[in-house]
Amino acid sequence: MSNLIPLPAIFIIGALFIPFWGGRLKSAYMLALPVLAFITLVSMPEGKYWIVNILEYDLIFGRVDKLSMVFGYIFTIITFIGVLFTLKVADDMQRMAAFMYAGGALGVTFAGDFLTLYLFWELLAISSTFLILARRTKASQAAAFRYILVHVFGGLCLLAGIVFYIHNSGTAEFGYIGLNGAASYLIFIGIALNAAIPPLHPWLQDAYPEATVTGAVFLSALTTKSAVYVMARTFPGAELLIWMGAFMTIMPIFYAVLENDIRRVLAYSLINQVGFMMVGIGIGTQLAINGTVSHAFCHILYKALLFMSTGSVLFMTGKIRCTDLGGIYKTMPLTCLFCMIGAASISAFPLFSGFVSKSMIISAAAHGKLAVIWLTLQFASAGVFHHAGIKVPFFTFFSEDSGIRAKEPPLNMLLAMGITAFLCIAIGIYPGPLYSILPYPVDYVPYTGAHVIGQLQLLMFGALAFCLLILSGYYPAEMRAINLDTDWFYRKGGRLFYHAMDRIFNGLNSVSDRILAGALASYLGRVSKEGPVRVALLFLAPVWVLVGIKGEKLAQKRLNIEKAIDTGTSPIGISAAVATIFLIVIFLLM
Numbered sequence: 001m002s003n004l005i006p007l008p009a010i011f012i013i014g015a016l017f018i019p020f021w022g023g024r025l026k027s028a029y030m031l032a033l034p035v036l037a038f039i040t041l042v043s044m045p046e047g048k049y050w051i052v053n054i055l056e057y058d059l060i061f062g063r064v065d066k067l068s069m070v071f072g073y074i075f076t077i078i079t080f081i082g083v084l085f086t087l088k089v090a091d092d093m094q095r096m097a098a099f100m101y102a103g104g105a106l107g108v109t110f111a112g113d114f115l116t117l118y119l120f121w122e123l124l125a126i127s128s129t130f131l132i133l134a135r136r137t138k139a140s141q142a143a144a145f146r147y148i149l150v151h152v153f154g155g156l157c158l159l160a161g162i163v164f165y166i167h168n169s170g171t172a173e174f175g176y177i178g179l180n181g182a183a184s185y186l187i188f189i190g191i192a193l194n195a196a197i198p199p200l201h202p203w204l205q206d207a208y209p210e211a212t213v214t215g216a217v218f219l220s221a222l223t224t225k226s227a228v229y230v231m232a233r234t235f236p237g238a239e240l241l242i243w244m245g246a247f248m249t250i251m252p253i254f255y256a257v258l259e260n261d262i263r264r265v266l267a268y269s270l271i272n273q274v275g276f277m278m279v280g281i282g283i284g285t286q287l288a289i290n291g292t293v294s295h296a297f298c299h300i301l302y303k304a305l306l307f308m309s310t311g312s313v314l315f316m317t318g319k320i321r322c323t324d325l326g327g328i329y330k331t332m333p334l335t336c337l338f339c340m341i342g343a344a345s346i347s348a349f350p351l352f353s354g355f356v357s358k359s360m361i362i363s364a365a366a367h368g369k370l371a372v373i374w375l376t377l378q379f380a381s382a383g384v385f386h387h388a389g390i391k392v393p394f395f396t397f398f399s400e401d402s403g404i405r406a407k408e409p410p411l412n413m414l415l416a417m418g419i420t421a422f423l424c425i426a427i428g429i430y431p432g433p434l435y436s437i438l439p440y441p442v443d444y445v446p447y448t449g450a451h452v453i454g455q456l457q458l459l460m461f462g463a464l465a466f467c468l469l470i471l472s473g474y475y476p477a478e479m480r481a482i483n484l485d486t487d488w489f490y491r492k493g494g495r496l497f498y499h500a501m502d503r504i505f506n507g508l509n510s511v512s513d514r515i516l517a518g519a520l521a522s523y524l525g526r527v528s529k530e531g532p533v534r535v536a537l538l539f540l541a542p543v544w545v546l547v548g549i550k551g552e553k554l555a556q557k558r559l560n561i562e563k564a565i566d567t568g569t570s571p572i573g574i575s576a577a578v579a580t581i582f583l584i585v586i587f588l589l590m
Contacts (some may be wrong), residue, residue: 006050006061007072007110008120010037011079011103016097027087027124031096034080037106041072048112057172060112066439067293071109071229073437074297075102077423078304079239085308085416086214094134098218100127105222109229114162117230119157122221124194125151131215132207143210150193150203158190177234188235189461195227196271197244197278200252205255205267209320213311216263219309220270222299223553228296237284246373247279249380256387260321262310262396262403266303269367269388272380279377285367286440291360293438298353298427302345305420306392306399309339313396316406322391327401332408336397338417345424347389347459348381353424356431356446356456363444381455382462389459533552545575 021029030103035061049062086095104127107120125148132144145527164183166172177184208219235241252268259265273295280292312329312335314320329336341352348354358381365374387444408414427434437444451463 002053004285005036005040006105007037007076008061008493010182011099012123014100015103017556018095018099019092020204026242030083030087030099031080034076034102035082037079038073038076041069041076044069046125051112057115058113059116060109060174061107061116063112064110065438067229067233068109070293070297070437070439071225072106075105075222075224078218078300081304081416081420082214082217082221085217085413088410089413090212090214091134094212095129097127097130098214099136101131101218101222105226108226111174114166115172115173117524118155118159118162121190121194121226122155122225124425125155128173128219128223129159131219131266132211134211134215135210137210140210143207147203147207154190154193154200156190156196156579157186157193159559161186161190162189165463175233179235179238179240183260184235188238191227191230191234192244194223195274196224196277197249197274198271201248201252201271201309204271205264208267208270209261209263214313216307216311217304220266220303222273224270225296225300228274228281228292231278232289232292234283235299236281236289239284240283241278242370242373243282245275245280245282246376246380248272249279249377250275250277250579251385253380253387257391260322260323262316262322262325262392263307266306266310269384270303272384272388273303273346275359275380276361276377279373280364283361283364283370285364285368287360287367287444290435290438290440290442290444291357291364294434295354295357295429297362297434298345298357300425301427302342303355304422304425305338305342305417306388308413309342309418310334310392310396311407312417313406315413316409317404319402319404322395324397325396325402327397327402328404328406329397331405332397334408334414335417336393339393339396341395341421341424343389343571345428345484347385348446348455349389349459350428350455351425353431354430355428356434359446359451359455360444372509378458382458385459385462386466390463480570 010033010518014029018026018030044064044195046064048060050060052059052061072457077408079099082098083101086098089100099216101124103512104120104123107123108117111120112285128143129151132140132147134140161183162172164181165187168181168183177187179188193203194205204224208216211219222472227403231241249272252271256265256268256272259268277292277295277299280288280295282288310320313325313332316332317325317328345354346353362374362377362381365377401452431446435444
């Protein structure tokens with residue numbers, strides 16, 4: 001086992017050689033990397049591997065158990081799908097960043113200690129930033145800068161918590177912590193930021209829609225789900241997560257209804273779905289954890305499918321707003337079909353993947369007698385169907401004809417969407433293989449009469465509400481606008497803080513420059529220049545008077561001394577006399 005290549009290294013080192021390949025060989029090489037990683041993953045028995053001792057700490061790059069294996073499987077699968085999707089629409093910078101990003105996600109997944117975790121955590125932030133910058137627009141550049149600043153802050157919180165935790169516990173082992181002190185709360189904040197838990201969420205809908213077509217696919221799959229994994233590892237059963245997750249499922253619904261940008265709608269629905277996972281982690285039972293892990297697995301697939309289908313529309317039309325699209329199902333029928341499969345999956349329709357995973361979390365809430373949480377999750381399920389299940393495909397493909405007649409995207413993009421759509425349906429019809437790899441034994445049957453009928457009723461009433469709102473004209477109008485979120489506070493507050501600090505510190509700098517570098521330096525210069533003259537005349541003039549030198553001769557001697565000192569040619573005697581006087585004064589003062 002120790003002779004196998006570390007999983008993160010396959011992607012990270014492999015990314016470095018991408019520019020050296022060309023044509024079809026490059027495509028084959030990039031597709032081979034996730035295949036090699038998957039083969040390696042299947043060959044890994046449970047245990048700890050690739051251990052490096054540094055400064056008396058063991059860095060564990062391969063802690064393998066059932067929880068890490070599930071995330072390892074899906075991260076490898078989605079990397080293959082994402083690479084296939086990007087073959088003809090991405091440059092080498094995006095491809096290298098994507099592989100580095102996937103390597104960072106695998107590094108986080110298989111880290112056995114907090115120091116290794118932090119190393120790959122920062123790699124996640126840095127590499128993903130390039131997927132936003134790669135779009136090369138002013139908006140994407142600004143979003144990328146905000147993105148990396150926010151994640152640097154989260155990384156610093158995580159690092160501070162890790163340092164305190166190691167100091168207090170004496171171990172760097174990455175495992176259960178629980179919320180029980182300052183160190184744990186700092187770690188919690190660092191993870192919560194990557195999980196986009198409100199009010200730390202705005203970076204997601206700010207950055208993801210500005211990423212490239214291919215970058216958004218990887219972004220939707222890796223950062224938040226890596227955070228879900230780390231949260232499940234460190235804080236299972238934390239009651240705080242139940243309530244934070246429940247709010248997280250509700251809040252984005254209202255923003256998504258108002259959004260005009262399709263990819264921003266999907267970004268808000270992503271936050272909604274991660275909220276279900278946070279609830280499951282907070283409940284902490286075996287059923288809840290299994291539900292969280294399976295939902296993360298399914299969510300990566302159907303969310304990537306939605307981003308791929310809408311990204312294909314953006315790639316082929318150059319447009320992504322609800323007000324600019326509509327009627328393109330006529331010329332992009334396959335893309336439309338794949339989008340609808342993703343929409344059905346995220347809405348948890350029976351026979352689609354979301355149904356067999358989300359229901360486990362909702363059932364765990366019911367078994368725990370959490371009535372308020374159960375009702376909240378039911379409302380959130382109807383809400384996500386309303387905006388991600390209906391709004392996205394309707395306004396993208398079926399609303400008022402925009403006159404756009406775009407063709408289907410390239411074959412590699414269709415294949416990537418087709419594979420993902422197949423997996424969404426296959427898992428929904430036959431969830432057994434997914435259930436078999438979950439962390440705990442599964443004793444759950446999703447397809448019961450009551451569950452199927454109840455879910456269909458919920459979805460149909462949601463569809464009815466959407467139709468009535470559209471037909472009556474009460475549905476919020478799609479318009480070009482900027483919806484204010486909690487990022488308003490740090491955007492405006494940050495700007496205000498900058499201007500305040502600019503005035504205070506640059507004002508002090510200006511005053512210091514005028515006084516110290518200007519007036520004081522000039523004064524000291526004059527003193528250093530005129531001082532010897534004055535000291536010499538102070539002591540020599542009485543001597544000259546005593547020996548009879550007066551009047552014009554005294555004035556001439558004074559003038560000669562001043563000229564000599566101005567030109568730097570003063571007699572050695574005068575310099576010696578001044579030095580002697582200086583030493584006498586110092587001696588007297590001492």
